[in-house]
Amino acid sequence: MTFEEYTELKKKIDYHMDRYYNEDAPEISDYEYDQLMQELKKAEKENPEWVTPDSPSQKIGGTAKREAGVKVTHNVPMLSIEDVFDPEEVRAWVNKVQEMHPGAQFSVEQKIDGLSMSLRYRRKADGNGMELTLAETRGDGLIGEDVTTNALVIPDVKRSLDIDADYLELRGEVYMTHEDFDKFNEIQIRDGKKEAANPRNLAAGTLRQLDSAVTKERGLRMFIFNIQDGPAELMAGHADGMKALSDAGVPTVFHKKCATADEVIEVIDQIGEMRSELPFDIDGAVVKIDQVAYRNDFPSGSKYTSGHIAYKYPPEERVITMDEILIDVGRTGKLTFTGLFHDSETGKPARLCGTNVSRATLHNQDYINEMKIGIGGKYKLFKSGEIIPKLNGCVEEPAEVFTAPDRCPVCGEVLEREEDTADIRCINPACPAQLSRTIAYFTSLNCMNIMGLGDQLVEALITEGYLNNYADIYKLKEHRDELISKGTIGKEKNTDKLLNNIENSKSNEPARLLTALGIRNVGQRTAKTIMQHFKSIDELMSASAEQLQEIPDVGATTANDIVHFFANEGNKKIIEEFREAGLTMENPETEEGGSALAGLTIVVTGTLPTLGRKEATELIEKNGGKCTGSVSKKTSYLVAGEAAGSKLTKAQSLGIPVITEEELLNMIKQ
Ligand SMILES: [Zn+2]
Numbered sequence: 001m002t003f004e005e006y007t008e009l010k011k012k013i014d015y016h017m018d019r020y021y022n023e024d025a026p027e028i029s030d031y032e033y034d035q036l037m038q039e040l041k042k043a044e045k046e047n048p049e050w051v052t053p054d055s056p057s058q059k060i061g062g063t064a065k066r067e068a069g070v071k072v073t074h075n076v077p078m079l080s081i082e083d084v085f086d087p088e089e090v091r092a093w094v095n096k097v098q099e100m101h102p103g104a105q106f107s108v109e110q111k112i113d114g115l116s117m118s119l120r121y122r123r124k125a126d127g128n129g130m131e132l133t134l135a136e137t138r139g140d141g142l143i144g145e146d147v148t149t150n151a152l153v154i155p156d157v158k159r160s161l162d163i164d165a166d167y168l169e170l171r172g173e174v175y176m177t178h179e180d181f182d183k184f185n186e187i188q189i190r191d192g193k194k195e196a197a198n199p200r201n202l203a204a205g206t207l208r209q210l211d212s213a214v215t216k217e218r219g220l221r222m223f224i225f226n227i228q229d230g231p232a233e234l235m236a237g238h239a240d241g242m243k244a245l246s247d248a249g250v251p252t253v254f255h256k257k258c259a260t261a262d263e264v265i266e267v268i269d270q271i272g273e274m275r276s277e278l279p280f281d282i283d284g285a286v287v288k289i290d291q292v293a294y295r296n297d298f299p300s301g302s303k304y305t306s307g308h309i310a311y312k313y314p315p316e317e318r319v320i321t322m323d324e325i326l327i328d329v330g331r332t333g334k335l336t337f338t339g340l341f342h343d344s345e346t347g348k349p350a351r352l353c354g355t356n357v358s359r360a361t362l363h364n365q366d367y368i369n370e371m372k373i374g375i376g377g378k379y380k381l382f383k384s385g386e387i388i389p390k391l392n393g394c395v396e397e398p399a400e401v402f403t404a405p406d407r408c409p410v411c412g413e414v415l416e417r418e419e420d421t422a423d424i425r426c427i428n429p430a431c432p433a434q435l436s437r438t439i440a441y442f443t444s445l446n447c448m449n450i451m452g453l454g455d456q457l458v459e460a461l462i463t464e465g466y467l468n469n470y471a472d473i474y475k476l477k478e479h480r481d482e483l484i485s486k487g488t489i490g491k492e493k494n495t496d497k498l499l500n501n502i503e504n505s506k507s508n509e510p511a512r513l514l515t516a517l518g519i520r521n522v523g524q525r526t527a528k529t530i531m532q533h534f535k536s537i538d539e540l541m542s543a544s545a546e547q548l549q550e551i552p553d554v555g556a557t558t559a560n561d562i563v564h565f566f567a568n569e570g571n572k573k574i575i576e577e578f579r580e581a582g583l584t585m586e587n588p589e590t591e592e593g594g595s596a597l598a599g600l601t602i603v604v605t606g607t608l609p610t611l612g613r614k615e616a617t618e619l620i621e622k623n624g625g626k627c628t629g630s631v632s633k634k635t636s637y638l639v640a641g642e643a644a645g646s647k648l649t650k651a652q653s654l655g656i657p658v659i660t661e662e663e664l665l666n667m668i669k670q
Contacts, residue, residue, distance in 0.1 A: 374398030597625030
């Protein structure tokens, strides 16, 4: 590339940069633009002597990437404004100011719900007007973040100002319109991505983007609400300063100058009425002393800006019409109710605090009755800040108040209404809606103790259709090759490990299986007690409630829960599947265990070929032995597996017999 060609290229890029950043009307695609920049950078790398500060590669806005986290100390701290919630408090404050400064006037302004940003301008080198040198976020009020690159793509932020001053610091609010916010969320929904919560959050995230092209695309706006620092003529009266900015083309926030408390309150009311019609969110009205010099006489606490207060409007409220009531069965079997509705006035989702609301939780039947909720009924809806939308009273009653069904909408089982809470539950452990929970319980340590079947894997196996009930766990091996090729569980090694753990669980004693079934009121201890009174699961299944109640610890409720569970056809089928899969349904013959190890103290160390540490301990204790954790002179045997460490060394040094798992099992058999 010749120097002439390089100069031409610079001009070309400058032109497109201007179309892109300032005119908002690019003529070439971002890709083509990037290509030109690449060409330029390549030429500059080869000919470093050509590079001057006016090269597009050296300019702000020319580089699309912003460096994150560059901290800037504010020249004037960006403090917050003290909130008041009662118009009378506003009046009292205005009166207090006017007692000291009878001539004090006020500016009442919209408080835009966005994020504050401050802009620093300096006189241009050629002396003609000013140029933006720094844009910074509020941060913690004392130190903010440099967001200059992104500020430059906001059309409301002027790159240069035709104002005759050396230095000017403006403060304003960056916000997003409802239209741009909705547009963003529509795209997110289309792409299956998470929606933004409200315009303020989205504006904040957008301003802090690393790629200013993203910031530009999403669309941010800014209103200036204060001159923080500047020439004396702009700093005397607030309204005059705003006028000068406005004349220079700077968008300023809606503001009105007021002389009395009555006027101030009138403008607050006016702004309140505008609120629902504005294309953006406001979260209050700011009242500030117009004469900037008076402000410091009214500091309202060290963390608040002096000479300002913010009036907060009561939460917005809309009237909605109920269209539909959805019933969901949660993971715990609890029924939840969600009301779907539309704004009675607009026919669209209700617009509250910058978000579209078309659904709200209806809690439980008591709440539904109390609120008289039903299809066609009209209700007040309010939302404050980030709080979940809430119904706030019935305006027009429906023809019929909604009543929860008697049967589970998912499995068809009769629902239970809990006595002390208003909750309604499906207590069928085989209910598909509760599958992931019941499976997690089934495999847990005190139940079937199947290691490696975690929550996420269970969810994946359910989603992929491998698990429709907990008996399906034992059918996973039929899909071994498919699971490995899909990588659902992992590679071959992990898949086989899990399948092996599942196989091993088949030999668990029936009390574990009974616990794992998740019958209400039948926990680990009760299951153990029950299985001491029955030879097998089959015997238990045919027991009557009366028979069950003869067992200590088993009351009428528990007995009924058990009978109810085994009477269910679906549950019977699952038990049959367990039997077919080869699970242990009968108690071992030697119910009380043997006494083969009576009087022996045994220590287990290392990894045994088949028994887990807990299983080995149980086995030893069941056969009358005592299991301890450390080797001493009193130790009778050390059962050592693979990778046995210091315990083995110690046993050897003490001359204690070391045996294998096989030898231990043989001792029990005798
Ligand atoms: Zn159910």
